[in-house]
Amino acid sequence: MNKPGFEEIAEQVWRRRGEGRKLAVVGSIHGDEDAGADVIREILRGDDRLWRRAGAVDLTLAIGNPRALKEGSRYSKGGRDLNRIFAVNEIDTSDYEGARAEILKSALGHADVLLDLHQTACTTPPVAVVQDTPAHLRLAAALGVAHAVVDIEAVYTGTMVSRWLDGQGGLGLTVETGPKGREEARAAAYEVVRRFLTAGATASAQGGRIRRYRLRETWLSPADGLTFTRALGNTTRIRAGEVIGHTQAGPLACDEDSVVFLPREGAPSGTPCMLLANDEGVLTV
Numbered sequence: 001m002n003k004p005g006f007e008e009i010a011e012q013v014w015r016r017r018g019e020g021r022k023l024a025v026v027g028s029i030h031g032d033e034d035a036g037a038d039v040i041r042e043i044l045r046g047d048d049r050l051w052r053r054a055g056a057v058d059l060t061l062a063i064g065n066p067r068a069l070k071e072g073s074r075y076s077k078g079g080r081d082l083n084r085i086f087a088v089n090e091i092d093t094s095d096y097e098g099a100r101a102e103i104l105k106s107a108l109g110h111a112d113v114l115l116d117l118h119q120t121a122c123t124t125p126p127v128a129v130v131q132d133t134p135a136h137l138r139l140a141a142a143l144g145v146a147h148a149v150v151d152i153e154a155v156y157t158g159t160m161v162s163r164w165l166d167g168q169g170g171l172g173l174t175v176e177t178g179p180k181g182r183e184e185a186r187a188a189a190y191e192v193v194r195r196f197l198t199a200g201a202t203a204s205a206q207g208g209r210i211r212r213y214r215l216r217e218t219w220l221s222p223a224d225g226l227t228f229t230r231a232l233g234n235t236t237r238i239r240a241g242e243v244i245g246h247t248q249a250g251p252l253a254c255d256e257d258s259v260v261f262l263p264r265e266g267a268p269s270g271t272p273c274m275l276l277a278n279d280e281g282v283l284t285v
Contacts, residue, residue: 006044012066013107014044018058024111025061025193025201026104026161029118030084031068031075035177035186036117039193050194057201060111062104064161069139083116084158088167100205104161113139113200114165114172117189119180122263123233126188128210129174131166137285140173142199143192147235148210149261155218155275176234192242207285213259213277221267223249232263245273 006014025043027036040061043050063069064083067076075081079097086101093099108114125147128140132150140148152160162172173240175192178185199206211234225248238244238258245252245265258276 002207003256006061010062010103010107011061012035012063013060013104014062015060015107016058018056020057020114021201021203022058022110023060023196024108024114024165025059025196026064026108026114026116027189028063028066028069029064029116029161030081031065031071031073033117033119033180034069035119035189037063037069038186039117039189043193050190050197057197058145059197060108062108064104064116065097065100067100081158083118083155083160086159086164088159088162088164101273105164108165109168111165112170112171113276114160114162115143115193115196115200116160116174117174117192118174118176119178119182119185119189120234120262121180123179124176125232125235126178127176127234127261128191129160129162129176130164131172132214134285135171136173137210137283139171139199140175141208141210141285142206143173143175143195145175146210146253147213149213149277151215154215196212197200209282209284211282212280213261214280215275215277216258218234218277219273219274219276220270221247222252223269223275226252226265226267226273228263228265232260232265234261236260236263237279 005016009015027040076096082097091098126145128145128148130136162174165172177188228245240256243253244250259279261275263274
C-alpha cells in the first residue's frame, strides 16, 4: 500500500501529522460493515480525489476492528460490541474488543474531530448520529447528510467511540452511510469522507439544512414470529394505530405517530424490533 506521509502508530491505525485541527476517520468498528475500511484503504493508496482535499491537515485513519473485519462478523468470535465499550474509565481488556478499545483510545485521543463510518442491515439514507449541538449538526450538514438522530442515550447503553471523543472535549460524528454490502453505502462513505477532509478542518464549517429526529424509545417485540406488513427502513414513518406487523400474539401497532430506525423483522420476543423517534423537522444550521 502506498501510504502518502502516513506512519502506522498502532495496529491498523495510521497518522499523517500536519497543521491545524486534528481529524480522525474510523471505519469497520463492526466487522460486517466494510465500506469504511474500503475508503480508508483508498486514502492510504494515495487516491488523489480524496487526498487533495486533505491539504496539510493532521489526519488519523483507523480500521476499528480488524479481527471482526477478517471474520466478516459484527464483533470477533466470543467478543462483544466494540462500539458500546468506549467508557472514560477503565475498560475490561480480557477480550479482543476490550484490548482494541484501549488501543483506539490511545491512538485517537489527540483528535479534535472524529468521523466514525457505519452501515446498517436495513434500507437507509445516510444518517448522522450526533450530540444535539449546533456544531455537531452543522458539520453533519456540511458532509451532505440530510438526516440526524439525537438522544442516542435514550435507547442505547454503553459508549460509542464518537461519544467518547465528545467526552474528551472533541467533536464526534457517527454516520450510517447505507445498507451493508451495497455499493451505494460505499459510494456514500466515500463522499462523506471527501467532504469531511475539508469541512472537518475548520471550526466554522459551512452548514446547511438537516432534518433532526429525537430518539424516544426501543420497541421490543411482544412475541416471536414478527413479520412486517410493509417494507420498513431508517426514516420510515408510521401512523398512530397503524398495524405495521404481526406476531404469534397478534397484530403490532404503535400508539403515536413515529419515525422508525433499525427495524428488525423476525426479532424474538422481548428483543428490539425497532427504535422509535419523533421528527422535529428540518433545521437550518
